[in-house]
Amino acid sequence: MHIPSLKDQVSADEWQLRCDLAACYRLVAMYGWSDLIFTHISARVPGPEHHFLINPYGMMFDEITASSLIKVDQDGNKLSESPLPVNRAGFVIHSAIHAVRDDAQCVIHTHTRAGVGVSAQRNGVLPISQQSMFVLASLAYHDYEGVALHDAEKPRLQDDLGMANFLMLRNHGLLTVGASIPDAFLSMYTFESTCQIQLAAQSGGAELGMIAPEILGSAAEALRAQTSGMGGAFAWPALLRKLDRVDDSYLT
Template sequence: MNIASLKEVVSAEEGQLRVDLAACYRLVAMYGWSDLVFTHISARVPGPEHHFLINPYGLMFDEITASSLVKVDAQCNKVIDSPFPVNPAGFTIHSCIHDARHDVQCVLHTHTRAGVAVSAQKNGVLPISQQSTFVLASLAYHDYEGVALRDEERPRLVADLGGKTFLVLRNHGLLTVGKSVPEAFLSMYTFENTCRIQIDAQAGGGELVTVDPRILQGLPQVMKQVTAGQGAGIAWPALLRRLDRTDASYRT
């Protein structure tokens, strides 16, 4: 695809955000979390305008580049002209979270097999792995109300998420939020692995050992130690290097 570069059109700050978000889409595809052209990852553009970047509807996640990302307003109207369509319905979940959570730059939503499987379980995420402890420390649930197209669902979704990082959308999938694109991605990496481990452990058929709930206390401080105080920054540069070794076209 011949996509006109936006490097000279947008600010340096937005340009870097575009690179990070395009990288996130490529990584989601690389790790097998994408659902063809469905689901979305959105990012708030710095500034007072309340503009957002979202995927061009119809492109596979491994096709997305920094310049192909579509810039929209809170109603999903294009701010910069783009040859690509957008999916306003797909932005419903994202827009209400961005509107309510000003601490959030990125919202990442998936429909993975393991994520949907756990979302369909009555007890949700179980405390049976180290990964699950980080999720359970900041986890919320939202009941399924059908395909998220109706505005009246928005306040209920926002209320259920509250100030948490991880959200199980019952019978639907997983969602994470982050103060940056790398933070939302690292949270989803942990969330997805939590669900895969749970499904695998249940498939074994044996009695499961649960984690002592006291371990959940002080998890934010533990995470700081685990990441050497860098948060998602401890892994993000290496992930970008991995993408660059295989296909650096996401940067264009």
């Protein structure tokens, strides 16, 4: 599908945001977290309007480009031209979060087998891995209400998320928010790894050892140390180099 370039039609800041968000879509596809065309990643455009970018409904994640991303307002009106629509369920979830979390530039939502598998477990994420300690430091849960098509679910979604950065959508999947696209991506990488490790550990059938609460409490300090205080930005350049070695067409 040919999408005309928007590079000369948007601000430099918006173009950079589009490039980073398109890269995020390609990386999610590369790591096997996509669900055909049915999940979503959004990024808030700088400014007071709460406009955000989201994928056109009908494109695979490994096709997303900077110019193909659709800019929408809080009512779901398209503010950039696209021959494709915006997924209603994606809009409901992402608009709900962007409306109340000014600190959340990026929201990533996935339906991976590991994520859905753990979301179906009554006890959710267990403190059994190093990865889980970072998730448990800022984790919330939202009960399943069916496919997220209705605005009536927004207040409950907002209340359940609160100021957490990890949200387990029960019987549904995973969601992360971040102050930047790299932060949200690193959080999702950690969340997904946590779920994969938990299912692998449970499949062994042995009794699971739990991490002590006092160690769990050191997660924030450990994350700062591991990323030199940079969060997701510490790993992002390497991720972009990895992506560029495969396909840099997301930059168009």
